[in-house]
Amino acid sequence: MAELPALPVSEVVPKLRQALSDGDEAVLEAPPGAGKTTLVPLTLLDLPALAGQKILLLEPRRVAAKSAAARLAQLLGEPLGKTVGYRMRLERKVSAATRLEVITEGVLSRQLQADPALSGVGLVIFDEFHERSLEADLGLALCLQSRDIFRDQPLKLLVMSATLDGEAVAELLGGAPLIRSKGRAYPVAVHWQASTDTVMPRIDALAEQVGTAVLDVTASHEGNVLVFLPGRAEIQRTYQYLEARLGAGYRLCTMHGSLSLDEQQIAIAPPPVGTRKIVLATNIAETSLTIEGIHTVVDSGWQREAQFDSARGVTRLHTRRISKASATQRAGRAGRLGPxxxxxxxxEQGHHSFAPNARPDILQADLSALALQLLSWGIDDPAELQWLDPPSPGAFNKALASLETLNAAHKQSSGVWALTAHGQLLAQLSAAPRLAHLLVLGARWGCEEQAAQLAALLQQGQPRGGQAVDLSASLASLSGAKTGSEKLGNWRASVLKQARQWLAQLRRLNLATQAHGGISNAILLAATYPERIAKRLDRQSGEYQLASGRRALLKDAGALAEAPFLAVAALGGRERGSTDRIFEALPLPESVFDGVLGYLLNSRDGAVFDASAGKVKGFSERCVGSIVLSATPNVRVKAEQAAQALLAAIKSSSLTLLPWTDQIRQWQARVMLLREVFAGEDTPWPDVSDEGLLATLEDWLLPALQGKSDCKDLPLA
Structure with a gap:
């Protein structure tokens, strides 16, 4: 093996090797810059206990995995794909000689499902575990059970973290040795502002605040600058602010999760000689990525995270203050090369109110993918696994219900949840449950290539600069002539590459096809998210009724606003928002409910009090969820429905529909007088005021309404 560089973590490598020789688990705490990612895996390759076995190194992001693999291979003086390789979605570079595979976290889950024993693997290293992604938590839980049930020889586990509470992880691993390494960070001078904002300023104000700070920093300090902002919109606005004010000699770069790998590499690489680099980034740049040449950090102190709203069934974007741990990580980026x-x-005073650590994904994300993985693993209760933070039962039950709506899971007579045949197919695809459902439907309907492209677009997102509400243009650019900018071409190539991978997976399933003519993307989208099918209620306000029962607004949608029905792809809102927004959709003809989407229809009978006729009338409705497509009169009204309709009408009229007489009103006044005279907890006189009667309407009136369709002959006394 080539001689490895001396890094801060080198001091604890002997302890780490001893821990993994004597036992099967260890926890390593090492700050950024200590060398845990680029040195530790290489020092374990020749461990006798791992002879003839592979090491898997998990990284939270694709660009981090690829960068780490390249650096590890470089340190060995070998090309990628020999001793060191990588494996991730859409891309792999491994060979029969590969012993150290750098993989993204989702790859581990798929490998475990295919081979629960992880045959040929001796050590799994969880890098940057403090980020607490859902896939990392799931991967660790499955590894712990895998080695207990499926392994003949030990599966060693190493969890590496920068800021996580190492004691808790060590305890989860059965009292694993906790080894701490010092970093090589140079001192970083922290400067505070007077802001005490608890709510993020509006985007223009934030861009000006951050942009002004960057201009001040570039005037007073040399070197490159890393700027942390909450999301892509703030990055774009700050980019525009700085682009209009910076002079020559600067390279403005952006770094966020929706960029391609090639675009992210531009931000990571050193700038041309004589040029200073300013990188505008989300928290993707906190850890796991080394951005060359950073001397100064400007931190807005905000982050944006997706949080699943289980009550609404949508993911909402929350913008909140970062944690103290994140602030420490961000500041540390300025001390990698020197002071x-x-x-x-x-x-500084406001900093004391920041949370110590960020909430893990498992406590705030949509758990449907987790539920699918666990059911495929053979368990329906997360309590059967060991977790650092177990998923909440309520959120997990919501996830099971979501799978049930896709016909992917069902509750057996024994009370145990299991995958259906359709669910077993979904679990074999490397896609989220909804997108896997789309892919399988497309294959069964004879339009698998079209479905694969739509699913890939939904996962990758629309091209930058083309985030229109109407998906039609982006879909057309996939199938049309290869024209447009280089960035559009790169986006098209990435989406089509993902589509081809899923298409290959689909074809391996050998699904039976029942061809339907004229399957549009809108039909596929509506079948993927049936609860998001929307019917326009008001053209001027853009309000739509969703099949789920909720309502949402369509804004800035151009011709899409003319559509009476929509198939909605992206729906959500921001924190403190009272109304959900439709972010991406396609126009949906109503006629599809008489065709291929007819299975979504349901009919229901009901009754309503007709004030003009003075009696209850029945109706039959043809619906898609809570959306009423049509209604027809129904002369047959069930007694219970009539009683409930009467009760609702009387309640909404504040009792005025009741056949009051002067005699009854006098009796009511006498009882209330007696109640006042003999007041107290034990008074025998009931509250027969209008307010009291309304509060107990179902108790005293509903029994009397049975068999009646109007209020005229209802006796009140």
Whole structure:
């Protein structure tokens, strides 16, 4: 093996090797820059206990996995794909000689499902575990059970983290040795601002605040600058602000999750000689990525995270203050090369109110993918596994219900949840449950290539600069002539590459096809998200009724606003928002409910009090969820329906529909007088005021309404 560089983590490598020789687990705490990612895996390759076995190194992001693999191979003086390789969605570079595979976290789950024993693997290293992604938590839980049930020889586990509470992880691993390494960070001078904001300023104000700070920093300090912002919109606005004010000699770069790998590499690489680099980034740049040459950090102190709203069944974007751990990570980026500067755009006093750590994904994300994985693993109760933070029963039950709506899971007579045949197919695809459902439907309907492209677009997102509400243009660019900018071409190539991979997976399933003519993307989208099918209620306001029962607004949609029905792909809102927004959709003809989507129809009978006729009338409705497509009169009204309709009408009229007489009103007044005279907890006189009667309407009136269709002959006394 080539001689490895001396890094801060080198001091604890002997302890780490001893721990993994004597036992099967260890926890390594090492700050950024210590060398845990680029040195530790290589020092374990020749461990006798791992002879003839592979090491899997998990990274939370694709660009981090690819960068780490390249650096590890470089340190060995070998090409990628020999001793060191990588494996991720859409891309792999491994060979028969590969012993160290750098993989993304989702790859581990798929490998475990295909081979629960992880045959040929001796050690799994969880890098950057403090990020607490859903896939990392699931992967660790499955590995712990795998080695207990399926392994003849030990599966060693190493969890590496920068800021996580190592004691808790060590306890989860059965009292694993906790080894701490010092970093090589240089001192970073922290500068505070007077801001005490608890709510993020509007986007223009934030862009000006951050942009002004960056201009001040570039005037007073040399070197490159890393700027942390909450999301892509703030990055774009700050980019525009700085682009209009910076002089020559600067390269503005962006770094966020929706960029391609090639675009992210531009931000990571050193700038041309004589040029200073300013990188505008989300928290993707906190850890796992090394951005070359950073001397100064400007931190807005905000982050945006997706949180699943189980009550609404949608993911909402929350913008909130970062944790203290994140602030420490961000500041540390300025001290990798030498003494650095960190400008925090909040007050030191306000910093004390920040949470110690960020919430893990497992406590706030949609758990439908987790539920699918666990059911495929053979368990329906997360309590059967060991977790650092177990998923909440309520959120997991919501996830099971979501799978049930896709016909992917069902509750057996024994009370145990299991995958259906359709669910077993979904679990074999490397896609989220909804997209896997789309892919299988497309294959069964004879339009698998079209479905694969639509699913790939939904996963990858629309091209930058083309985030229209109407998906039609983006879909057309996939199948049309290869024209447009280089960035559009790169986006098209990435989407089509993903589509081809899923298409290959689909064809291996050998699904029977029942061809339907004229399957549009809108039909596929509506079948994927049936609860998001929307019917326009008001053209001017853009309000739509969703099949789920909720309502949402369509804004800035151009010709899409003319569509009476929509198939909605993206739906959500922001924190403190009272109404959900439709972000992406396609126009949906109503006629599809008489065709291939007819299975979504349901009919229901009901009754309503007709004030003009003075009696209850029945109706039959043809519906898609809560959307009423048509209604027809129904002369047959069930007694219970009539009683409930009367009760609702009387309640909404504040009792005025009742046949009051002067005699009854006098009696009511006398009883209330007696109640006042003999007041107290034990008074025998009931509250017969209008307010009291309304509060107990179902108790005293509903029995009297049975068999009646109007209020005229209802005796009140």
């Amino acid at each position: 650095g500067q960190c400008y925090r755009l909040w007050s």
